[in-house]
Amino acid sequence: MNVLNTDQQVPTYTLEQDPVIGGRLFTMARFEGALTHQSELLVPHRKDYYLLVFTRQGNSRHWVDMTPYVTRPHTMYVFVPNQLTVKEEPKPMWATAVAFTKEFLALQENAALSKLPLIQNPRNAHELLLTDADVAFIEDMLEKIHAEYRSPGEWQQRMLTAWLTVLLTYLSRLYTEQFESSEVSTDKILLKEFHGKIGENFRELHQVSEYAGLLHVSAGYLSEVVKAQSGRPAIAHIHERLVLESRRLLFHTRHSSKEIAFELGFSDASYFNRFFKRETNLTPAEYRAATREMYQ
Template sequence: MPTRPRTIPALQMSNYGTGSLREQGVVVMPLELSMSREPQRLIPHFHDFFQVFLIQGPARLMHDFREHQVSGITLFFLAPGQVHTIYPRAESMHGTVASFTQAFFDHQAPPPSMLFELPFFSAAGAAKPWFTVRAREAARLISLFGDLQREYDAGKRGVLEVLRATLRILFVEAARLDAVRTPGEEPTRAALLTRQFHLAVEHHFREWQALTPYAKQLGVTVNHLNDVIHAETGHSAGELIRLRRLLDAKRLLLHSDMSVSEIGYETGFHDPSYFSRFFRRETGSSPADFRHEIREKYH
């Protein structure tokens, strides 16, 4: 009997196409080829780069412990560190996957990166990173993914700039579709503050557990920050920080061999017993039980 892997792998970009493009931080390839060449991508894994998928056909998606059945044409977005996989539900499933680093995408663009302003790459729980594309919307997106694949495979002069530009167009088109699904007026000041708070949490959740440093960075009072976040999300600001720390702990329990105590320290808890109480209070399971159950489920 084969040995069951102890950890969820951190996978690198696929070795496909021109090596010089991969070295620059970008790979575009057929999704079905990626899965047939590297079957480890069919089990939960993570990586340190971004991805966007065009999935055509039925599949089951797992993204940071959320699962969803999809069919037809689906866009799926992944940010670094997010544990995920795609399970084909039919041999006919196919598509395209574009993998790229932030350094490639931003190139010489000044901060802040456009990537973190997109709804698809938001902090955990802030957005659903997949949506079904309606038939009347599909042609444009399929064409853009086709342009990415043809440009990557041809590798002609200026290919890097064309790939960057096409990715940006793709994300603008996807953001338009997302806006249609969640119609509304221009973002309010409260919505903008909420987005800024999510980004600040993403950068500082391991070191800042209290609201004071977030409020100071965002230029508001603690009470105002908490009131706005609760009105916009239905959660208190402190609860969103706890949820982000909890997701961090879940990821480490799934894909690392660190002990429970080490994971507690890594996620900003100074007392391992308090980390265990926190985890049980939030999930109903101990960290050790969660690790056993989640590895049994996905192996």
């Protein structure tokens, strides 16, 4: 598996830059065998858009946030912005991909989609397992979306939004069944909003009070709700996100602890080292050595 050198920054690809399915706000592609122009995907990278890949056949191996996956047939793979991804080698794949940007979700007719569990992805999930009934439904939806995608016209955008809404809502139900409880409450919504704000601001904001300000609640109330809903203090969620990003960079790059500390908003490398050791029981150097040895 490739890693980035110390002088290489983790590239972030926009949808237009995607070497395989490039597009603007929304695009769709079908793969019937070997993929070409994959060299950019063989180094650790991020996407700044959402990508859904429904696989029909293939056994390629890829990594998402330090977790390896071997592509399974009749499975849905979900990529969301900022996950760190790398493919191990180009291999043939038979699949259908749908991709869209944050700007697409910001369009008035699509705004409700951004609230769906699949899009918010609080569990940082990637692989959705499907029953035969799920596969039949998803294949039907993808056929409908593909037909509209290939038929430009006055009603194309509305029809694409309509079918995509059905697909994403269905997948969100599966996501909830697989990864979460289905109970919805005001407190659960606040917890999800808290996770969303952490995802947007964790590099700059490290204190519960700062997130409480963004959510227009008191720090005490936010701490109480988060603890009741998750069983963990609010600060633990912030630290968890910082550790995840630290692990991503330690695993997929050769960046020094000082460089990673600076990227994540720590005042100095020694403070970052103490923080990482406290949270993981390993120093950054020990974590990097242990994981590299494990996955050689």
